[in-house]
Structures are given as C-alpha cells and as structure tokens.
Amino acid sequence: xxxxxRRQVGRPATIEAPRETILAHAASLFATxxxxxxxxxxxxxxxxxxxxxxxxxxxxxxxxxxxxVVVMLQQLEAFVRERVEKAxxxxxxxxxxxxxxxxxxxxxxxxxxxxxxxxxGTSRVRSPGEIAARDxxxxxxxxxxxxxxxxxxxxxxxxxSASRAILSMLNWMSRWFRPDGERRAAEFAEDYFKLxxxxxxxx
Amino acid sequence: xxxxxRRQVGRPATIEAPRETILAHAASLFATxxxxxxxxxxxxxxxxxxxxxxxxxxxxxxxxxxxxVVVMLQQLEAFVRERVEKAxxxxxxxxxxxxxxxxxxxxxxxxxxxxxxxxxGTSRVRSPGEIAARDxxxxxxxxxxxxxxxxxxxxxxxxxSASRAILSMLNWMSRWFRPDGERRAAEFAEDYFKLxxxxxxxx
Numbered sequence: 001x002x003x004x005x006r007r008q009v010g011r012p013a014t015i016e017a018p019r020e021t022i023l024a025h026a027a028s029l030f031a032t033x034x035x036x037x038x039x040x041x042x043x044x045x046x047x048x049x050x051x052x053x054x055x056x057x058x059x060x061x062x063x064x065x066x067x068x069v070v071v072m073l074q075q076l077e078a079f080v081r082e083r084v085e086k087a088x089x090x091x092x093x094x095x096x097x098x099x100x101x102x103x104x105x106x107x108x109x110x111x112x113x114x115x116x117x118x119x120x121g122t123s124r125v126r127s128p129g130e131i132a133a134r135d136x137x138x139x140x141x142x143x144x145x146x147x148x149x150x151x152x153x154x155x156x157x158x159x160x161s162a163s164r165a166i167l168s169m170l171n172w173m174s175r176w177f178r179p180d181g182e183r184r185a186a187e188f189a190e191d192y193f194k195l196x197x198x199x200x201x202x203x
Numbered sequence: 204x205x206x207x208x209r210r211q212v213g214r215p216a217t218i219e220a221p222r223e224t225i226l227a228h229a230a231s232l233f234a235t236x237x238x239x240x241x242x243x244x245x246x247x248x249x250x251x252x253x254x255x256x257x258x259x260x261x262x263x264x265x266x267x268x269x270x271x272v273v274v275m276l277q278q279l280e281a282f283v284r285e286r287v288e289k290a291x292x293x294x295x296x297x298x299x300x301x302x303x304x305x306x307x308x309x310x311x312x313x314x315x316x317x318x319x320x321x322x323x324g325t326s327r328v329r330s331p332g333e334i335a336a337r338d339x340x341x342x343x344x345x346x347x348x349x350x351x352x353x354x355x356x357x358x359x360x361x362x363x364s365a366s367r368a369i370l371s372m373l374n375w376m377s378r379w380f381r382p383d384g385e386r387r388a389a390e391f392a393e394d395y396f397k398l399x400x401x402x403x404x405x406x
Contacts, residue, residue: 169372188367
C-alpha cells in the first residue's frame with residue numbers, strides 16, 4: 001500500500017479543514033497528556049469525528065506526531081521570516097530573528113516545548129520531514145548572517161559558530177523559561193542580542 | 204530510621220574507597236543501560252561486592268543517582284575553578300571557564316549528558332543537593348562576571364543575562380555535540396567565547 005492508498009481508509013470527515021483540525025487537537029492532547037497516553041480514539045473524540053474518519057487522513061499516531069512537528073516548524077519559520085524581512089539593517093534582522101523565535105516559543109509554549117524539545121520527555125527519532133523543516137529554518141538565520149558578513153556590515157567572522165550560538169541560547173530557553181514568570185521570553189532574547197551585538201570587550 | 208541508621212544496614216565492603224567505587228560503577232551502568240534497567244544487584248555485581256554491602260552505604264537506587272549527579276557537578280566545579288584561577292585577565296577567566304566546561308563535558312561525555320541532562324531521557328526531579336551544587340557552580344561564573352564589571356575591565360552590563368547566555372551555549376552542546384566528530388568541544392567553546400568577546404558590531 002502506498003501512503004496515498006493508506007489514507008483512503010475510512011470515510012472523510014464532515015468538518016472544515018479536517019487535517020488541520022485533527023492535528024491541532026492531537027497536538028494539544030500530546031502536549032498535555034503525553035504522546036504515549038493519547039490514543040487515536042482520544043483524538044477522534046476531541047475532534048468530534050469517528051476514529052475511521054481520522055484514519056482517512058492519517059494511518060498512524062506517529063504520522064500525526066511527525067506532521068505536527070513539521071507544521072510547527074513551518075509556522076515558526078513563517079512567523080520569524082515575516083518579522084526578519086521588515087528589518088532594514090543587518091543587526092535589526094538578527095534581533096528580529098531572536099525576538100520572534102522567543103515570542104513564538106512563548107505563545108505556543110506547551111506544544112513547542114513538549115513536542116519539539118521533549119519536556120525532559122522521551123527520546124524520539126526525528127522524521128526526514130522534521131530534519132528538512134529544521135534545516136530550512138536554520139538557513140534563514142545562516143543566510144542572514146552570511147549576507148551581513150559579505151556586505152561587511154557586521155563583524156561575524158564565523159557564521160556557523162554565530163548561528164549555532166544564537167540557536168543554542170534560544171533553544172536552551174525551552175529548558176528554563178516559565179511562561180508564568182515576570183519577564184517575557186522576548187525580553188530575554190533582547191538581552192541576548194545586546195550581549196552578542198556589543199560583546200564583552202571594553203572599548 | 205535516620206539516614207545514618209539506614210546506612211548501617213548490611214556489612215561494610217572490604218574494598219578501598221567503597222562509596223566512591225560504588226558510585227563510579229553505578230554511574231557507568233546508569234549511563235549505558237539506563238537508570239530504570241539497572242538494579243542494585245547489577246551495581247553490586249559490577250563492583251564485586253554483595254548487595255548487602257551496597258546497602259551499607261546507600262539505602263536506595265535514587266540515593267545513588269542523586270549522589271552521582273552531585274559528585275559530578277562538584278568535580279566539574281573543581282575542574283573549572285582550577286583553570287579559571289590561573290587566568291590573569293578577566294577575559295581569560297571567562298574563556299577558561301567556557302573551555303574547561305566543554306572539556307569536562309567531552310571527557311565525561313556519556314555520564315555527563317545522560318545523567319545531568321537526560322539524553323532525551325526521562326524527566327527527573329532534581330535533589331536539593333543537586334540544586335545546591337548547580338547554584339554553587341553557576342556562582343563561579345556570575346562572580347567572575349560581576350567582578351569584571353565592578354573593576355570596569357569588561358563591558359558586561361547585565362551579569363545575569365551574560366551568565367545565562369554562556370551557560371545556555373555550553374548546556375545546549377549536550378544536545379548536539381558528538382565526541383566522535385572532527386572538532387573538540389573545547390574548540391566550539393573557544394568560538395563561542397570569541398563571539399561573545401568581540402561582538403557582532405562593526406567598529
């Protein structure tokens with residue numbers, strides 16, 4: 001059976017945007033109840049359709065999970081790109097990237113942290129789709145840094161390292177940031193940007 | 204029963220440095236087989252003593268785990284402190300901290316990553332001893348940054364943020380660094396230091 005044929009099992013659901021609706025409910029269930037504790041029956045019940053209707057769109061729970069992660073990475077990229085593209089100067093682009101990433105993380109906290117990073121959660125194999133979506137996202141940052149370097153607008157002599165440093169600071173936030181804390185994720189990202197932009201060296 | 208009394212169960216082992224030896228073997232088993240899959244009997248067998256002898260020193264597997272993590276953090280702190288204290292200028296101290304942390308991580312990779320960060324592993328509750336050891340370690344860095352700022356030797360206007368940024372970059376290495384890769388962890392740490400020291404701003 002091809003993927004296409006597998007998806008033909010079950011009846012189509014009679015709701016609007018069924019794929020997206022199933023993914024949204026499943027994401028919420030996975031994030032709150034855990035992947036292992038969520039069945040396709042739970043997903044169907046949350047959406048208000050039959051399990052057979054879920055099978056019309058997805059053949060396994062893993063397929064749903066993988067697609068949620070890919071969609072989330074694509075949404076993150078779209079969110080960040082929109083803000084980066086408004087920036088006029090190179091430094092504004094980097095700041096916009098960092099602040100937007102942190103903002104998206106905070107606005108989608110439970111799903112972002114639980115599904116993307118594993119909330120101290122179980123180890124998981126990344127799907128080829130996820131790896132591609134992640135590469136695509138990281139390329140937004142690396143391209144921006146490379147262009148700034150090529151134009152001589154900023155002092156970034158090691159683009160790979162700078163990109164890694166920025167993503168590391170942002171990614172580690174998923175381990176300690178608390179949405180109910182006093183400061184917003186974007187504020188921490190601003191601090192990090194200033195630090196990287198100005199540097200420790202006394203001038 | 205007090206902790207002291209609990210420890211008196213079983214006979215003392217007839218090996219040298221029994222506590223340390225038990226911890227070392229347990230750490231290696233937890234890191235390779237996983238905490239859940241390791242029994243106190245496995246630990247006793249690896250050390251070459253009876254299970255009763257293990258009970259003479261530790262009352263539960265959790266107690267052994269917690270102590271391993273605390274000991275590892277204390278070793279990390281001792282390792283890093285020794286290298287930081289040799290540094291003459293503030294910037295050398297920060298570089299030494301970053302390079303030493305990365306080196307220690309690489310030299311103790313499996314245990315460091317599996318036990319301290321959870322290798323995509325199960326979530327765990329941090330013991331009070333671990334929290335204290337972690338605070339103590341982070342204070343080494345924060346104190347160094349604060350002193351550099353107070354002496355006006357470096358341009359670090361937000362010590363909390365700078366400290367968090369440095370530790371984030373180092374901690375995130377536990378998620379992507381591969382000991383069998385081409386570059387040493389210390390080299391990545393050097394890159395990060397240069398980036399933070401010089402800053403992105405063109406001068």
